[in-house]
Amino acid sequence: MSAERIRRAYLVHSELALHGIVLRDPSDMPALLVGPVAGTLRLLELSGLARLGVKGPRARALLNAAGLDCPAEPNRVTLGAPGVIVAALSRSEFLLSTTPEASSPKISSVREAWARSPDESYLVEHGESLYCFGLAGARRQDLYARLCSIDFGSPASEPGRVLQTKLARLSTIILRCDGQGAAYDLILGDVSFATFMWRTLFETAQRFGGEAAGIRPL
């Protein structure tokens, strides 16, 4: 059986279908996420974005060798290269994600760099273990206030920050991104909770006039 026939499935897509949300083409992502948000809030299912974790004492060196810039401090997120977000979860642990605005082959180049020199750096398949949702719009703070105890109005929550917190009681990573002039967040957590979290975020977003969309896997 060839690799082309493999059907990758994300359980959370069934939850979207229940609400009549049709998966959109990846090329719609920029407009959906950083374009004008018609409502006050837009929730996006982005689990199909490529993601990878790199950790270990030589993680930073590995990423640099692959041509990616890394945030200097933990809990910061930056554009490591065009099309790749690099989030520092600690001094020796990084989370890479394709940006919603544009895809990039850089994540593959990290795998290649690791294959050449794997010592004391370890890859983590976050593309499989984490869901990824996008959140844009003016009322993000109102949504978070219902689910998370962090002060999203403080400087520690500004764009460019990484928040490792609890959302609806579950361990969650929130990347406060600043893309093409419009701020948005990437919300990541254990993929086995994806349906629960989507349901929770969607119901909460609806209270603030929010809308939702989903992207077909890359």
Add this chain to the structure above:
Amino acid sequence: MAESARLPPPFGTRLDRSRPLKFRFEGREYDGYAGDVLASALAANGVWALSRSFKLHRPRGVVSMSGREANTLVHVDGVPNVLADRLPLYQGLVARGQNVRGSIEHDRGAMIASLSHFLPVGFYYQAFYKPAGAWRHWEPLIRSLAGLGAPDADAPEPRAVDHEFATCDVAVVGGGVAGMAAAIAAAGAGARAMLFDDQPCLGGAQDYDPSLADGRLASLRDALAGTKARVCLNTTVTGIFADNALIAISASALLHVRAKRIVLATGADEQLAVFRNNDLPGVMLGSAASRLARCYGVRPGRRATIVAADDEGYRVALTLVQAGVEVQALADLREGPVDATLAVRLEQAGIEILPRHGPVEAHATRGNMHVSSIVVAPLSAEGTLSRERVREIQCDLVAVSVGRSPSLGLAAQAGAKVVYDSAVQALAVQDCPAGLCIAGAAALCCDADDAIASGTEAGAAGARAVPATRKSGARAPAFTFAHPKGKEFVDLDEDLQIGDLLDTVAHGYAHIELVKRFSTAGMGPSQGKHSALPVLAVVASATGASPDAIGLTTARPPFFPEPMATLAEPHAEPFRLTPMHECHVALGANMIAAGPWLRPSHYGAAGDRLACAENEALAVRNNAGMIDVSTLGGIEFRGPDAAAFLERVCAGRFADTPVGTIRYALMIDESGVIIDDGVAARLADQHFYVTATTSGVDAFLRRIRWWNTQWRMRVDMTAVTSAFAKVNIAGPNSRAILARVCQDLDLSGAAFPFMSVRTATIAGVPARLLRIGYVGELGYEIHVPTSCGVHLWETLSESGKPDGLKPFGMDAQRLLRLEKGHFIVGRDSDALTHPREVGLAGLARRSAAGFIAKRSIEMRERLGSPRHLVGFRCERDGGPRPQEGSLVMRGETVIGRVTSTAYSPTLKHVIGLALIQGAKGESTELELKIGGVVRRVQVAKTPFYDPDHARQSL
């Protein structure tokens, strides 16, 4: 009292008279207005008795009109214990009184008052327990009488309220002039300020006594509206916790607030005078009478008598005169008012002032439904009332204004030291923790100027964490007038009288905390807001100690009753789904909770659980079955020290494990207790893939990460439970089925033997294959990327059709492993089980020198094993079927319990495991106590099935 008591404007500042509302109470329909609360609307219709009291079933009505006491608790639309003086009226509201058998007017429960002499305080501590067994007979009666309100089982489920997390620089509690000034100052200094008040509008006492603020209230409201401060009205702060965390609740929301600083401008609670029949409907605080008139446009009575000990009583009298109430007299416990002009104004209004007079008792209309008169008498120099020169004054309203006590319950919760200060005859704050300020009447400010100044000071940046100004004007000595016939209520919530407190002290409970617990003073819904000072006064009098020395009871959250539904958090039950969840649902699986996971117990109707599980197990034994084991914990250990690290945290040896092989991994803590188990598959020299149980993996990972913060070994530990979809395919046909979809791996027993691991491609997907045999058959655990889980499941299902492959659930899996005698950590072991008890002493003994449990295991080995896990069997019939949890007996002594048992369709008899005391081999049979019947079963060797393990090693 049936005529309307509604007053015309300007009375009724909170009413919207353009919006009339209809509602029902005790089966009768009434009219009210938007802006009313239920109690005010009832009062406007002449209904004053709202419920009956908790213990003696006496009629009770409003006292504070601000929700400070249990008198106004009613049952509304299926919900018990709703405060009628806080509940906004709405169209169609249906309410009834509480603690009533019959109606409020004709309550059969009121007969208990005639037995009150036999129900002294603490009577339940001294009765009902003898003769032996008496409690069994008393309990049903007592339970039927006890409790405050009853939930309506048929009522619709309460709507979940919104939970919100909020953060601010300054949280101000209290929306009076001091609180408003604090919020204005804080916001003006650039701070993010939040202000909370439990009333629907700002102003505090000034809202119903506008003379206090002298016109400044409006300018404060305007100034506050001009700031960015967030104002939360109808919102009660019920608790303050560590690090300035506050809980604030309203009818529709619960706020978790985190503040850098807190300003408490919580005001002062007006106090009750304690005299005989002070609980009758129509006896209320002066502030309540003013609130009814000013805020709700309700005339609180036709003829009133005022009992005063402060100047507020005089202002209440003037308000009542304006409202058309005939004020008969004002009995002042002092010589006269501080502000002499007030006396002149009362005299001009024709109100008789009785200086140094106090209340002897109130009289009631029939059935104690309302006050009808009050008897007053002159006070002697010692403060006692004359019994000779009494005077009875006819009235239907007694307004009591005898002083206020700073409301400091929240301050005490926040860590402030609250004392009774004899110098000012009031509660006062002696010491405040950093980040907490007290302002306004709570800080004993006596007028609006002081209150505003103290609020401004407290709200300003850099405010000192000490009480603001302290003035001597606010005094609230407790006025308690004992009566030979009793019924002078100190605590209305609990029907507690002066005599009850004296009895409490006489029993030897003189410490204020013991007084509280024996008498229940302050333990009702009002939490002592009105009773704390009178209790203190009575106990001081009875013990001869000073009130300062007696002190106060501990203040704990909640400061105000919280509906249970408010605490219920939305989205409170996270659940986890495996990648193949929808496949199971489509196959008709019965999904059950396994911790946060949803897993198939079996495939079929819920009622067919046993039969389905047995059929699924037989399919595995005879053909092949597959089960979704994605919930199984997974951890990657990578790095130069991976093997050495595993040898420290798991029993057994791993450094010499060849790449491509698997070893059993038994996790044991430092005390030698088994905490989890799984397998360790060596994928590369520096790479182990370790599985652990569904429920135990997170705790195990936390524990080993904690260890490595000390050891600093060069090993990376990554949780990968959710990164893989996992399927176990097992049974004699499993190899053939797998071979159809896996062409790049030699699956023969020689090339891929039992307890080995391989990577291969299955249906085009990169996979890890583990040849292990939990269910005791030839089998493979296949781990693929999560997003390929459905693809794997569907491919295997299709491939397995010719060989009778069937999905099986948790029930069949547990039966199959029981046939093999495998124990489950946490089910067949407990929090004390060590390896020898489950037959794994040899494995533990072979552990490396650095193993964390090495020393404990050696010590336990020397001590011997007090228990062991033993197998047993019995026929399906011939006695009650053993159950998990059945006791194992030796004569009359319990020596253990059954941990697992099931009927084996393969072996055709019941099998089980039991954890029992004694050495292995001591018994050949066990006595099981099953539902009160003892059944003897035969001890059996494990594994019950395929003892030579031939089938799994094919």
